[in-house]
Amino acid sequence: xxxxxxxxxxxxxxxxxxxxxxxxxxGVIYLDGNSLGVLPSAAPARIAExxxxxxxxxxxxxxxxxxxxxxxxxxxxxxxxxxxxxxxEVVCTDSTSINLxxxxxxxxxxxxxxxxxxxxxxxxxxxxxxxxxxESLCESHGLQLKLIDASDLPGVLTEEVxxxxxxxxxxxxxxxxxxxxxTAAAHAAGALTVWDLAHSAGAVPVALNESNADFAIGCGYKxxxxxxxxxxxxxxxxxxxxxxxxxxxxxxGHAAPFEFTxxxxxAPGVGRYLCGTQPILSLTGLECGLDxxxxxxxxxxxxxxxxxxxxxxxxFINLTEQRCPGLFNLVTPREHAQRGSQVCLSLAxxxxxxxxxxxxxxxxxxxxxxxxxxxxxxxxxxxxFGFTPLYLGFEDVWNAVEHLVQVMxxxxxxxxxxxxxxxxx
Amino acid sequence: xxxxxxxxxxxxxxxxxxxxxxxxxxGVIYLDGNSLGVLPSAAPARIAExxxxxxxxxxxxxxxxxxxxxxxxxxxxxxxxxxxxxxxEVVCTDSTSINLxxxxxxxxxxxxxxxxxxxxxxxxxxxxxxxxxxESLCESHGLQLKLIDASDLPGVLTEEVxxxxxxxxxxxxxxxxxxxxxTAAAHAAGALTVWDLAHSAGAVPVALNESNADFAIGCGYKxxxxxxxxxxxxxxxxxxxxxxxxxxxxxxGHAAPFEFTxxxxxAPGVGRYLCGTQPILSLTGLECGLDxxxxxxxxxxxxxxxxxxxxxxxxFINLTEQRCPGLFNLVTPREHAQRGSQVCLSLAxxxxxxxxxxxxxxxxxxxxxxxxxxxxxxxxxxxxFGFTPLYLGFEDVWNAVEHLVQVMxxxxxxxxxxxxxxxxx
Numbered sequence: 001x002x003x004x005x006x007x008x009x010x011x012x013x014x015x016x017x018x019x020x021x022x023x024x025x026x027g028v029i030y031l032d033g034n035s036l037g038v039l040p041s042a043a044p045a046r047i048a049e050x051x052x053x054x055x056x057x058x059x060x061x062x063x064x065x066x067x068x069x070x071x072x073x074x075x076x077x078x079x080x081x082x083x084x085x086x087x088x089e090v091v092c093t094d095s096t097s098i099n100l101x102x103x104x105x106x107x108x109x110x111x112x113x114x115x116x117x118x119x120x121x122x123x124x125x126x127x128x129x130x131x132x133x134x135e136s137l138c139e140s141h142g143l144q145l146k147l148i149d150a151s152d153l154p155g156v157l158t159e160e161v162x163x164x165x166x167x168x169x170x171x172x173x174x175x176x177x178x179x180x181x182x183t184a185a186a187h188a189a190g191a192l193t194v195w196d197l198a199h200s201a202g203a204v205p206v207a208l209n210e211s212n213a214d215f216a217i218g219c220g221y222k223x224x225x226x227x228x229x230x231x232x233x234x235x236x237x238x239x240x241x242x243x244x245x246x247x248x249x250x251x252x253g254h255a256a257p258f259e260f261t262x263x264x265x266x267a268p269g270v271g272r273y274l275c276g277t278q279p280i281l282s283l284t285g286l287e288c289g290l291d292x293x294x295x296x297x298x299x300x301x302x303x304x305x306x307x308x309x310x311x312x313x314x315x316f317i318n319l320t321e322q323r324c325p326g327l328f329n330l331v332t333p334r335e336h337a338q339r340g341s342q343v344c345l346s347l348a349x350x351x352x353x354x355x356x357x358x359x360x361x362x363x364x365x366x367x368x369x370x371x372x373x374x375x376x377x378x379x380x381x382x383x384x385f386g387f388t389p390l391y392l393g394f395e396d397v398w399n400a401v402e403h404l405v406q407v408m409x410x411x412x413x414x415x416x417x418x419x420x421x422x423x424x425x
Numbered sequence: 426x427x428x429x430x431x432x433x434x435x436x437x438x439x440x441x442x443x444x445x446x447x448x449x450x451x452g453v454i455y456l457d458g459n460s461l462g463v464l465p466s467a468a469p470a471r472i473a474e475x476x477x478x479x480x481x482x483x484x485x486x487x488x489x490x491x492x493x494x495x496x497x498x499x500x501x502x503x504x505x506x507x508x509x510x511x512x513x514e515v516v517c518t519d520s521t522s523i524n525l526x527x528x529x530x531x532x533x534x535x536x537x538x539x540x541x542x543x544x545x546x547x548x549x550x551x552x553x554x555x556x557x558x559x560e561s562l563c564e565s566h567g568l569q570l571k572l573i574d575a576s577d578l579p580g581v582l583t584e585e586v587x588x589x590x591x592x593x594x595x596x597x598x599x600x601x602x603x604x605x606x607x608t609a610a611a612h613a614a615g616a617l618t619v620w621d622l623a624h625s626a627g628a629v630p631v632a633l634n635e636s637n638a639d640f641a642i643g644c645g646y647k648x649x650x651x652x653x654x655x656x657x658x659x660x661x662x663x664x665x666x667x668x669x670x671x672x673x674x675x676x677x678g679h680a681a682p683f684e685f686t687x688x689x690x691x692a693p694g695v696g697r698y699l700c701g702t703q704p705i706l707s708l709t710g711l712e713c714g715l716d717x718x719x720x721x722x723x724x725x726x727x728x729x730x731x732x733x734x735x736x737x738x739x740x741f742i743n744l745t746e747q748r749c750p751g752l753f754n755l756v757t758p759r760e761h762a763q764r765g766s767q768v769c770l771s772l773a774x775x776x777x778x779x780x781x782x783x784x785x786x787x788x789x790x791x792x793x794x795x796x797x798x799x800x801x802x803x804x805x806x807x808x809x810f811g812f813t814p815l816y817l818g819f820e821d822v823w824n825a826v827e828h829l830v831q832v833m834x835x836x837x838x839x840x841x842x843x844x845x846x847x848x849x850x
Contacts (some may be wrong), residue, residue, distance in 0.1 A: 019737070039480050043480075044476050047472065051473075052469050056463075056651055057450045059794065066655075095702055097676065098700055126687075128685045128687060129676035129701065135674065170688075228487070229706075245561070245789070249560065251554035262553060262572065265558035275520060276522030277520055280652070281654075281704075281706045282706045285706055292650060301449060369485060
């Protein structure tokens with residue numbers, strides 16, 4: 001694969017015009033859309049309108065006139081189109097962690113009606129916040145959190161399992177589960193499933209209803225480009241939606257929030273997963289982000305985005321192996337069916353604990369923004385690169401690898417300024 | 426009191442220049458800052474910078490370079506200056522309802538170590554979302570929620586009471602509790618206190634540490650002018666701050682969030698009350714709002730704001746009684762020590778169920794924005810007017826009452842368009 005091949009692939013790319021929807025810094029190749037999506041060009045004006053016109057001029061009237069009160073449902077319907085959920089099944093609200101608390105509480109409450117079901121099962125390598133929330137709920141409900149490896153599935157699904165809680169695409173490795181098969185196995189064992197779509201929504205095709213999943217939550221600010229800390233989303237299969245009292249029973253999830261009655265009466269359906277008043281400015285940003293992904297619908301939608309995503313990650317894998325032979329191990333599965341929209345590498349030769357970190361820093365200094373996730377005894381330090389087909393092309397992939405080659409050849413990772421670990425990202 | 430008196434009071438008002446901090450719609454007298462504060466003039470440019478520069482250009486790097494990761498603490502310290510809390514004791518995060526869930530869970534967990542303490546006590550007229558959250562937690566913890574009237578205090582504080590949960594200034598009536606005295610009574614009975622400051626922060630002086638309160642939460646978008654749905658805040662007395670595992674144990678409340686360890690280890694102090702990633706754009710708006718209130722510090726701060734607030738509400742009460750004699754009952758306490766920063770009226774003669782609503786709508790059509798809260802068997806329908814000394818003057822009060830006189834004299838509330846109840850506020 002050559003630079004010309006990449007240019008040729010870009011020239012033939014039917015999704016290439018989608019890049020015009022975004023404003024990216026000059027000189028940056030952004031491979032971190034799996035952590036924070038880029039700025040939709042429509043967002044500054046739209047958010048400014050929400051600030052100056054809706055808030056400033058409309059004031060309290062905007063709850064009706066600007067549709068603020070409907071935002072969680074309206075945006076939820078947009079998310080639904082990307083994850084195989086029907087209108088009315090999704091709301092955008094709160095954070096991923098908080099939404100997980102709601103649905104995991106609900107799932108546990110249902111499953112533990114059967115006293116022998118005393119386990120919540122998740123992956124040891126799941127995103128930590130998911131494990132922390134599960135730990136808390138298991139403690140409250142007298143259940144046990146059992147951490148497994150992906151390879152333990154489906155064998156671990158015994159009649160003791162109340163809930164199987166998985167992240168569809170692993171944040172570290174980019175490995176993707178077969179949601180349909182695992183859900184079927186969980187149901188066969190009498191367990192409920194909770195899926196975290198943080199690295200799936202807008203990144204890979206998801207078909208929640210078709211997969212017969214039970215509960216799902218996900219993030220608004222990664223592949224959905226909703227802006228820093230944009231509200232998250234929550235979905236519940238309609239067979240469960242009307243049954244639960246989720247514990248964060250705030251006024252916005254009440255059946256009649258403006259009756260101000262002293263007793264809680266949950267709204268029908270997913271509306272009961274709302275709690276308190278939502279951050280309208282951040283929701284406004286989220287809508288701009290969602291619209292950039294939905295703009296792919298006339299061009300083939302998530303299927304077309306997926307096809308390009310796999311081509312981009314294939315190209316990155318191939319070019320890295322071709323141009324940095326022997327330097328890296330591929331952590332992300334090579335098989336398409338098991339790969340999300342990111343590629344993670346570990347060092348074949350782990351010389352110093354901070355070297356992977358320093359390589360990422362050296363790349364960032366060159367304008368190639370990926371990120372680093374530290375390892376432990378069981379998992380290596382990784383270099384993580386997210387590929388968002390909405391705004392990345394094949395020439396970007398070529399250039400990113402070219403910079404990686406330079407960093408390795410010139411041993412830029414030795415520089416002391418690249419070896420001071422910052423707090424964040 | 427005449428229009429000239431009002432103009433004279435405005436001319437002598439040392440806080441009058443603070444109004445220049447805000448952008449208000451032309452022709453509007455805004456008496457709803459207790460529901461949604463107005464737009465700080467600095468906010469559009471500041472939020473635009475966060476959108477275009479921090480998000481658009483800085484991207485993921487802004488977690489460090491733009492200080493996003495410190496926002497909850499940095500803004501929390503600003504809130505702390507307004508509510509008598511020390512630096513490091515407050516964080517801005519999530520919604521009021523969710524923060525209440527965290528602190529009430531923590532308070533219950535501590536209090537129920539004594540098995541005879543099986544009651545959470547609150548006011549029947551408390552803001553409903555507070556009661557809904559308490560209902561949920563009481564159910565989970567096997568406690569009972571006992572609803573009382575304010576006049577039942579302190580007698581109701583028996584050794585069965587685990588937690589006394591009150592809103593400092595009542596959202597409907599504007600009645601204010603004596604936080605110090607009630608907290609002392611609760612402690613004498615062995616109970617913990619949870620205070621909701623939604624209608625207090627930025628509205629009346631609050632001295633949490635001096636009052637020896639236990640837990641407090643409050644709202645960012647009312648008197649703090651943080652913008653629609655701006656994140657809320659949470660405070661915990663340092664004697665409790667390090668003891669609890671609050672149940673919404675997300676990654677941001679972890680002692681070392683970037684170690685990505687599989688087990689939760691709560692951050693020291695109030696940091697553990699953080700959960701998931703926060704909506705940065707809405708937090709940015711909140712900071713602009715906080716700065717408008719802190720701008721009063723060189724002019725006497727909350728003490729000076731309180732003095733003007735009482736003068737404004739006195740003026741409104743007096744003018745209403747003088748110019749609409751016999752038409753309204755004053756629902757808000759006349760006594761200063763018991764009054765928040767709002768005035769609520771009910772109709773002396775309740776002719777039709779929607780008349781109070783229609784009066785509010787007729788006022789809104791005239792540019793006088795207050796709001797309506799429906800009553801029930803125990804509480805009358807009310808017209809609710811919030812007075813924010815940062816941007817209201819005495820001539821505004823005069824003009825508001827003048828419009829009210831006109832609405833009543835011309836019986837504008839009879840018009841059908843003012844009698845169609847909308848969904849919201």
